[in-house]
Structures are given as C-alpha cells and as structure tokens.
Amino acid sequence: xxxxFPGSFDPPVTQGHQDILRRAALLFDEVxxxxxxxxxKAGRFPVPERLDRLRAAATDLSNVxxxxxxxxxxxxxxxxxxxxxxxxxxxxGPPARSPAPPRTSTPS
Numbered sequence: 837x838x839x840x841f842p843g844s845f846d847p848p849v850t851q852g853h854q855d856i857l858r859r860a861a862l863l864f865d866e867v868x869x870x871x872x873x874x875x876x877k878a879g880r881f882p883v884p885e886r887l888d889r890l891r892a893a894a895t896d897l898s899n900v901x902x903x904x905x906x907x908x909x910x911x912x913x914x915x916x917x918x919x920x921x922x923x924x925x926x927x928x929g930p931p932a933r934s935p936a937p938p939r940t941s942t943p944s
Contacts, residue, residue: 839864839866840870841856841867843869845869845890848885848886854893857869861897861900866900866901868903869900870903870917871886871902873904887902
C-alpha cells in the first residue's frame, strides 16, 4: 500500500518530519514525500534545497521516494503520480438503494 506525505517542508527535515517519515516507512510498502509549493507564501528555503535535504534524510529508507509538485493542487498530484487511474461507471440519477433488512417478529 502507498502512502503520501505532503508538505511544504520549510524548514526541511525537522525532527517531526523524520519521525513521521520513519514510522510511515515501517507501515507502508511505499512512501512518497511530496514537497508542495505555495506561491502565496514566502518560503525560506528554495524547493531544490528542500528536496536535497529530504532525500538525504531518507537515504536509508529504500521504500521512500521524494518528489515535488510546484504547480497546482495536491489532488492533481495524486491523480498524476500517486493514485493509479480508476475506471468506474457513473449511473445517472439517484444512487441505488439497498434492499430493506428482513423484519423479525418477537413473540408477544
């Protein structure tokens, strides 16, 4: 199972980040760390430096990859990189109803 660990990581690699990363690496088959960029926030560290520091912190974790998404929403990144495409059918109209549970009678 895959896990996504998104964040701005600015400042990069705090003790909290390391703790979450190591715990996630034990719990999941694959962990993707995604450095997000918000143009409305003034960052202290450039994205390439954040990526380098996160990769250095994860060198001993073989199931961790570090990536970035600097344009758009996290949901866009998930659709492109993390979540496999999903095929499903959309039925027009209201959702189908489940049959009512069977009635039980109690002795009187």
